[in-house]
Amino acid sequence: MNVCYRLFGTLLFCVTIMAGTVSGEEKMSPKTKERSQIDEKHKWKLSDLYSSKAKWEEDLKKLSADVKAVQKCKGSLGNSIKKLASCLDRQFNLTKRHYRLHIYAMANNDQDARDSQGQALKSRIQKIGTEVEAALSFVEPEILRIPTKKMKTMLKSKRLKNYRHYLNNITRRRKHILTQKEEELIARAGNLAAVPSNVYRAISTLNLPYPEISLKNGEKVTLTPAMYTSYRAEVDRDDRLKVFQAFFGALNKFRESYAALLAGVVSRDSYYTKVRKYKSDLHSSLDRTNVPTDIYTNMIKQIRAARPLLWRFLKVRKKLLKLPELGYHDLYASIVPTVKMKYSYDKAQAILIEALAPLGEDYIAILKQAFTQRWSDVYPTKGKRSGAYSAGDAYDVHPFILLNYNDDYESMSTMAHEYGHAMHSYLSNKNQPFVLADYPTFVAEVASTVNENLLRLHLYANEKDRNKRLFLLGQHLENFRQTVFRQALFAEFELSIHDLAQQGQPLTADKLDQLYMKLLKEYYGDKDGIIQIHPLYAVEWAYIPHFYYNFYMFQYTTSFIAATAIAENIYAKDDKARDKYLKMLKSGGSKYPVQLLKIGGVDMSGSEPYKQAFLSMEQSLDEIDKLIAK
Numbered sequence: 001m002n003v004c005y006r007l008f009g010t011l012l013f014c015v016t017i018m019a020g021t022v023s024g025e026e027k028m029s030p031k032t033k034e035r036s037q038i039d040e041k042h043k044w045k046l047s048d049l050y051s052s053k054a055k056w057e058e059d060l061k062k063l064s065a066d067v068k069a070v071q072k073c074k075g076s077l078g079n080s081i082k083k084l085a086s087c088l089d090r091q092f093n094l095t096k097r098h099y100r101l102h103i104y105a106m107a108n109n110d111q112d113a114r115d116s117q118g119q120a121l122k123s124r125i126q127k128i129g130t131e132v133e134a135a136l137s138f139v140e141p142e143i144l145r146i147p148t149k150k151m152k153t154m155l156k157s158k159r160l161k162n163y164r165h166y167l168n169n170i171t172r173r174r175k176h177i178l179t180q181k182e183e184e185l186i187a188r189a190g191n192l193a194a195v196p197s198n199v200y201r202a203i204s205t206l207n208l209p210y211p212e213i214s215l216k217n218g219e220k221v222t223l224t225p226a227m228y229t230s231y232r233a234e235v236d237r238d239d240r241l242k243v244f245q246a247f248f249g250a251l252n253k254f255r256e257s258y259a260a261l262l263a264g265v266v267s268r269d270s271y272y273t274k275v276r277k278y279k280s281d282l283h284s285s286l287d288r289t290n291v292p293t294d295i296y297t298n299m300i301k302q303i304r305a306a307r308p309l310l311w312r313f314l315k316v317r318k319k320l321l322k323l324p325e326l327g328y329h330d331l332y333a334s335i336v337p338t339v340k341m342k343y344s345y346d347k348a349q350a351i352l353i354e355a356l357a358p359l360g361e362d363y364i365a366i367l368k369q370a371f372t373q374r375w376s377d378v379y380p381t382k383g384k385r386s387g388a389y390s391a392g393d394a395y396d397v398h399p400f401i402l403l404n405y406n407d408d409y410e411s412m413s414t415m416a417h418e419y420g421h422a423m424h425s426y427l428s429n430k431n432q433p434f435v436l437a438d439y440p441t442f443v444a445e446v447a448s449t450v451n452e453n454l455l456r457l458h459l460y461a462n463e464k465d466r467n468k469r470l471f472l473l474g475q476h477l478e479n480f481r482q483t484v485f486r487q488a489l490f491a492e493f494e495l496s497i498h499d500l501a502q503q504g505q506p507l508t509a510d511k512l513d514q515l516y517m518k519l520l521k522e523y524y525g526d527k528d529g530i531i532q533i534h535p536l537y538a539v540e541w542a543y544i545p546h547f548y549y550n551f552y553m554f555q556y557t558t559s560f561i562a563a564t565a566i567a568e569n570i571y572a573k574d575d576k577a578r579d580k581y582l583k584m585l586k587s588g589g590s591k592y593p594v595q596l597l598k599i600g601g602v603d604m605s606g607s608e609p610y611k612q613a614f615l616s617m618e619q620s621l622d623e624i625d626k627l628i629a630k
């Protein structure tokens with residue numbers, strides 16, 4: 001499973017959290033090469049952005065001057081259609097050029113953090129980024145001050161055609177925007193509001209005395225969150241239990257502090273809900289991107305109804321691990337003996353071309369072009385950023401992809417994932433004006449996950465080896481457990497704590513433990529004797545940083561469901577499904593999130609995509625049963 005966050009613009013930074021590996025935390029092996037030892041064809045071609053650093057400097061200077069010039073628009077946006085349009089032209093032209101400068105600087109820094117030239121580019125672009133942001137901060141409030149009636153007339157103008165969606169998206173929130181004075185007061189409290197998440201991060205990454213344990217083989221490990229993620233998948237069961245007990249034991253000692261922080265972040269959200277006159281915290285949060293709240297509650301309902309499939313998978317897990325009973329600490333160990341699946345980068349390119357062929361000739365032609373025109377930086381090298389990302393920020397050029405390709409299955413799957421993001425950006429950039437090209441986060445993980453699914457289906461259909469087939473099925477089912485069920489549980493917990501706070505109930509450590517444990521038992525089937533959950537693990541809520549992100553996680557689940565449904569249809573050679581999907585990719589950010597998915601052929605307000613995705617899970621369970629019986 002790849003988890004991605006938006007770092008900047010369209011840049012989606014992803015880490016793999018599967019099979020006990022955290023690719024964001026790769027250990028640098030002594031064999032890691034220097035950049036100079038890598039063949040040119042495996043390095044991204046940054047000269048497509050700027051032929052030299054001097055050219056970048058020139059462009060930066062021009063941008064700097066234009067940042068000052070755009071200030072002339074201040075106070076005049078509502079004067080006339082002509083004025084508004086020309087100022088928006090300037091704003092987006094500035095943003096577009098800033099993005100291009102930004103990706104060049106970041107890429108230089110990311111390819112080797114030790115290079116002082118790259119460091120300098122990065123710090124300079126960050127500085128100008130703050131200036132651009134400050135210079136354009138007048139735009140939204142000023143648009144909101146244009147009277148509704150006047151705006152309605154303005155929007156009819158052809159000259160503003162490309163800006164209609166952008167302007168509607170700002171003015172639709174009008175009734176939740178306060179007076180200028182009030183907005184200023186809210187803005188001034190911004191630093192205060194950030195305290196709970198800042199303290200949470202500081203405790204979790206720096207201050208918590210993480211325990212050191214000794215494994216059976218004598219290895220000593222300090223269980224930081226990253227190490228816990230790595231070692232919870234230990235092959236030896238006693239070691240796994242030790243890891244779980246030590247890690248959650250350490251968190252448990254600080255449960256009251258963690259509870260106070262989580263309560264703090266919930267009251268932050270409730271405060272904004274109240275002052276901005278929303279019905280609930282969920283309404284307030286989802287309104288930012290215009291996603292209806294029933295998408296969220298429907299998701300929880302659908303996933304809950306599918307729990308018997310998770311329980312069936314857990315029984316398979318118990319059987320394959322040959323356990324007398326399944327414990328919560330047995331959920332991460334690999335269910336199949338390690339199979340070494342080796343794929344060189346050349347081989348992976350050839351496989352991807354075959355696996356993604358159902359997406360059509362045009363898609364494949366662009367993909368081949370991407371391979372030969374060096375969109376991606378392939379191998380890990382000394383000083384290079386870990387993990388993977390795709391950045392579609394250079395609107396007039398092409399996407400850039402950072403990989404840390406390691407010749408294994410995870411690397412190839414991550415490559416499919418990142419090329420999914422990149423192709424989405426490419427098609428969107430080619431078909432939409434800049435202002436409408438950036439697609440919303442709600443749909444971002446669909447393109448990447450469709451590619452992962454098509455790759456899996458292709459590999460499975462062509463694989464004869466029993467263990468390798470088991471491995472592929474296991475990956476698919478694990479994805480369901482971690483991306484669908486686990487994230488839905490988090491989403492439900494998050495919704496509950498916000499609702500409790502709204503009802504005036506205090507969020508104490510006891511209350512949080514109790515609520516979390518109740519959900520664990522309901523989702524994993526503790527009551528039905530499927531799994532046994534030690535009471536200590538009720539404190540797992542303290543380990544999840546996403547509870548500080550304000551209703552973010554449900555999108556992992558909805559994207560995965562939508563992508564699985566889409567990929568199964570496309571793989572079954574349903575041309576209509578394919579065309580709808582490609583149309584969605586080309587639509588970029590020209591519509592609201594739920595509409596975009598509808599264009600892509602999935603309606604997340606109903607049950608259809610869920611039925612299709614869970615049918616895929618059920619088929620994998622049937623297959624795995626057959627293989628085990630052999």
Ligand SMILES: [Zn+2]
Nearest residue numbers: 004012014448
């Ligand atoms: Zn992603």
